[in-house]
Amino acid sequence: xxxxxxxxxxxxxxxxxxxxxxxxxxxxxxxxxxxxxxxxxxxxxxxxxxxxxxxxxxxxxxxxxxxxxxxxxxxxxxxxxxxxxxxxxxxxxxxxxxxxxxxxxxxxxxxxxxxxxxxxxxxxxxxxxxxxxxxxxxxxxxxxxxxxxxxxxxxxxxxxxxxxxxxxxxxxxxxxxxxxxxxxxxxxxxxxxxxxxxxxxxxxxxxxxxxxxxxxxxxxxxxxxxxxxxxxxxxxxxxxxxxxxxxxxxxxxx
Amino acid sequence: xxxxxxxxxxxxxxxxxxxxxxxxxxxxxxxxxxxxxxxxxxxxxxxxxxxxxxxxxxxxxxxxxxxxxxxxxxxxxxxxxxxxxxxxxxxxxxxxxxxxxxxxxxxxxxxxxxxxxxxxxxxxxxxxxxxxxxxxxxxxxxxxxxxxxxxxxxxxxxxxxxxxxxxxxxxxxxxxxxxxxxxxxxxxxxxxxxxxxxxxxxxxxxxxxxxxxxxxxxxxxxxxxxxxxxxxxxxxxxxxxxxxxxxxxxxxxxxxxxxxxxxxxxxxxxxxxxxxxxxxxxxxxxxxxxxxxxxxxxxxxxxxxxxxxxxxxxxxxxxxxxxxxxxxxxxxxxxxxxxxxxxxxxxxxxxxxxxxxxxxxxxxxxxxxxxxxxxxxxxxxxxxxxxxxxxxxxxxxxxxxxxxxxxxxxxxxxxxxxxxxxxxxxxxxxxxxxxxxxxxxxxx
Numbered sequence: 088x089x090x091x092x093x094x095x096x097x098x099x100x101x102x103x104x105x106x107x108x109x110x111x112x113x114x115x116x117x118x119x120x121x122x123x124x125x126x127x128x129x130x131x132x133x134x135x136x137x138x139x140x141x142x143x144x145x146x147x148x149x150x151x152x153x154x155x156x157x158x159x160x161x162x163x164x165x166x167x168x169x170x171x172x173x174x175x176x177x178x179x180x181x182x183x184x185x186x187x188x189x190x191x192x193x194x195x196x197x198x199x200x201x202x203x204x205x206x207x208x209x210x211x212x213x214x215x216x217x218x219x220x221x222x223x224x225x226x227x228x229x230x231x232x233x234x235x236x237x238x239x240x241x242x243x244x245x246x247x248x249x250x251x252x253x254x255x256x257x258x259x260x261x262x263x264x265x266x267x268x269x270x271x272x273x274x275x276x277x278x279x280x281x282x283x284x285x286x287x288x289x290x291x292x293x294x295x296x297x298x299x300x301x302x303x304x305x306x307x308x309x310x311x312x313x314x315x316x317x318x319x320x321x322x323x324x325x326x327x328x329x330x331x332x333x334x335x336x337x338x339x340x341x
Numbered sequence: 342x343x344x345x346x347x348x349x350x351x352x353x354x355x356x357x358x359x360x361x362x363x364x365x366x367x368x369x370x371x372x373x374x375x376x377x378x379x380x381x382x383x384x385x386x387x388x389x390x391x392x393x394x395x396x397x398x399x400x401x402x403x404x405x406x407x408x409x410x411x412x413x414x415x416x417x418x419x420x421x422x423x424x425x426x427x428x429x430x431x432x433x434x435x436x437x438x439x440x441x442x443x444x445x446x447x448x449x450x451x452x453x454x455x456x457x458x459x460x461x462x463x464x465x466x467x468x469x470x471x472x473x474x475x476x477x478x479x480x481x482x483x484x485x486x487x488x489x490x491x492x493x494x495x496x497x498x499x500x501x502x503x504x505x506x507x508x509x510x511x512x513x514x515x516x517x518x519x520x521x522x523x524x525x526x527x528x529x530x531x532x533x534x535x536x537x538x539x540x541x542x543x544x545x546x547x548x549x550x551x552x553x554x555x556x557x558x559x560x561x562x563x564x565x566x567x568x569x570x571x572x573x574x575x576x577x578x579x580x581x582x583x584x585x586x587x588x589x590x591x592x593x594x595x596x597x598x599x600x601x602x603x604x605x606x607x608x609x610x611x612x613x614x615x616x617x618x619x620x621x622x623x624x625x626x627x628x629x630x631x632x633x634x635x636x637x638x639x640x641x642x643x644x645x646x647x648x649x650x651x652x653x654x655x656x657x658x659x660x661x662x663x664x665x666x667x668x669x670x671x672x673x674x675x676x677x678x679x680x681x682x683x684x685x686x687x688x689x690x691x692x693x694x695x696x697x698x699x700x701x702x703x704x705x706x707x708x709x710x711x712x713x714x715x716x717x718x719x720x721x722x723x724x725x726x727x728x729x730x731x732x733x734x735x736x737x738x739x740x741x742x743x744x745x746x747x748x749x750x751x752x753x754x755x756x757x758x759x760x761x762x763x764x765x766x767x768x769x770x771x772x773x774x775x776x777x778x779x780x781x782x783x784x785x
Contacts, residue, residue, distance in 0.1 A: 135734050138726075159733035160742075168734075175731040179749030179756065185735060188745070188781065192736035228749070229731075245735065 088113045088284050089134075089154075089253055094145035096133050102143070103129045105309035111253070114281040118295055119288045120320065121306035122328040127288045128172060130306070131257040134286075135169035136162050149253065163189070164196035166252030168245075170259040174238040177229035182241065183211065185229050186248050193249070214247040217277065218270050236267040243274035254278065255286045260294035272297030292320045305331055353383050355407040360490060363410045367493050369465030374473065378489035385483050394482070397669045397701050398611050398640040403583050408524035408554045410491060414438035415517035417548065419446055422513060425546050425576070430762035432511040432542070433458065439517050440525030440555075441494050446513075455504030456539065461528055462494040470497055470530060476560040476589035480615055480644060484585045488558045492528035495557075500537035502564070509540040509760060514557065518549020518581060527557040533567035533596075540570040542763060545586070547578030547606065557586040563596035565620070570599045572763060576770065577606040579637055587613035594620035601758060604631040604639045605770055615644040618652040618680075629658035630751045632774050633666035633698075640669035647680035647710075654684075659751050660691035662698035663775075670702040672717070678709040687717040692724065692750055694743070740777035747775055 388395035436446035442460030464470035732742035772778035
């Protein structure tokens with residue numbers, strides 16, 4: 088579904104991604120872990136199409152199409168979803184309005200008419216219950232005055248509504264209490280299916296106790312330095328990222 | 342000064358001749374007053390850029406155009422007004438066309454007891470109008486003088502003490518634009534008795550394809566405890582309409598005025614909104630939105646005089662400028678020496694959507710009392726690119742994301758209007774001015 092080959096990217100002239108290779112197949116969940124500054128969030132932003140990141144080398148295909156050739160909205164309409172580490176507050180634009188516009192943009196791209204208002208509200212009521220969000224919050228401005236946890240629940244709610252083929256969740260789990268963390272896990276598991284895939288960018292193993300990934304990658308210095316199963320996350324928990332970096336240095340030295 | 346006078350005199354001569362032509366049709370026995378104001382207008386001439394208050398607004402197009410007074414209204418069928426009257430707005434309605442009150446287009450039969458609305462021409466003729474210009478208080482311009490000389494008609498509203506209007510009064514002030522170079526000098530007078538209450542929607546529109554000039558003055562006398570909510574909507578023709586309007590209020594004890602000014606139209610629009618808080622506990626709120634596009638120019642000047650203690654003023658203006666448009670905001674607050682315990686806040690925020698758009702925003706505070714609370718702030722910026730990215734990541738295209746965010750910026754003002762049909766009407770009108778905005782009409 089997603090194939091990244093030798094991806095290099097700069098931010099403000101500094102190279103942050105230095106040759107990423109990654110393949111995610113339909114039905115899989117991948118976790119990308121790594122220390123602060125390793126390039127995790129940059130990778131998520133580059134995949135979503137953020138303009139202030141400059142791709143200098145490499146190739147990314149999504150369902151066979153050249154992802155880097157599409158703008159942010161085209162990627163979203165093609166089925167890619169980015170869950171934000173810091174969701175933006177947009178006072179004056181209600182959550183429901185944004186969602187309806189987002190769904191209709193997708194339908195337009197597929198040449199379908201706008202979603203029926205009744206059907207839309209039915210989906211809203213059903214899905215908002217799953218993320219433990221007060222339905223009144225959906226009528227408020229996008230993330231307006233929401234706490235950190237509420238913003239993340241809202242990201243998951245949007246993901247459930249938009250049913251992406253590929254969800255990239257950028258530290259959606261950080262700073263959450265256990266209930267909110269379970270909600271995030273619920274959302275990811277609910278969308279788990281043979282046609283869909285998820286990439287979890289995370290700093291901690293905590294979320295992986297609720298969502299079992301097929302593969303775990305360790306990102307350091309702009310490259311994937313280790314790939315393994317869930318046991319890799321356990322190793323990280325015990326010896327930390329320093330342990331991995333140390334092992335790498337030793338491996339390079341020998 | 343002498344040089345200026347010589348440059349502009351041919352045009353002033355035109356307006357003097359125009360006055361002579363129409364003078365015998367003017368209602369009421371105001372010959373002395375009209376001649377006095379006409380002389381002030383002719384002596385001072387049109388404002389020019391060397392006058393501080395007119396530094397950014399060039400009115401030479403109005404001067405050069407030599408507009409002619411419409412001595413009667415064009416015959417506008419009521420169907421032509423339907424687009425400007427939200428169908429779900431349950432209201433009383435007064436219609437003025439080319440400066441003349443039109444009873445047959447108005448709907449004033451169901452006004453509640455104690456509230457009277459009529460043509461100002463009638464009140465001038467029978468002497469029941471108050472003296473004109475007392476609220477202007479020396480803070481007028483050449484255009485207020487011109488209006489005082491020429492004005493033949495407009496709206497006269499009287500609310501008796503304690504009278505409360507059941508519904509809003511929609512005043513539609515129409516420029517028919519049927520022939521080239523017509524001007525209308527509209528004068529509105531609102532007399533609000535003790536503790537009376539009313540909401541007035543003062544709505545300026547331009548229909549035709551010919552250039553025209555609307556010069557309007559609205560005077561408000563607010564007795565103790567009176568409550569006025571005024572929603573001024575300016576939708577003059579964006580290419581052919583020249584609009585100059587001023588509002589002058591005098592507020593007595595504990596009176597409150599909430600004024601919204603929404604400027605979407607006009608090739609050139611200059612609006613002065615002034616109030617004098619003449620007794621303790623008076624309160625004024627001035628909220629504005631302006632959204633010029635293309636070559637439009639919108640200039641809002643406001644002036645609040647806190648003359649007595651315990652007055653409150655709240656002011657927030659928001660501008661959204663695109664194309665090669667120009668916006669001006671000047672907010673003057675004067676706290677006189679007797680106005681202790683004044684509480685005043687002012688903000689001006691504008692969003693530049695294109696590189697060619699320009700805004701000049703200036704708060705001006707003059708404080709002569711020592712125990713007051715006054716705050717002001719001004720920002721000029723662009724759309725938040727993080728928010729654009731967020732919306733696009735959900736699937737909205739570039740223009741759509743920008744339209745939605747721009748809308749949300751001005752909706753902080755428009756969203757406060759507590760009259761749904763007008764709020765939705767304005768929200769849609771704003772969206773229609775933005776690229777791709779009409780696709781998002783459902784936001785409103």
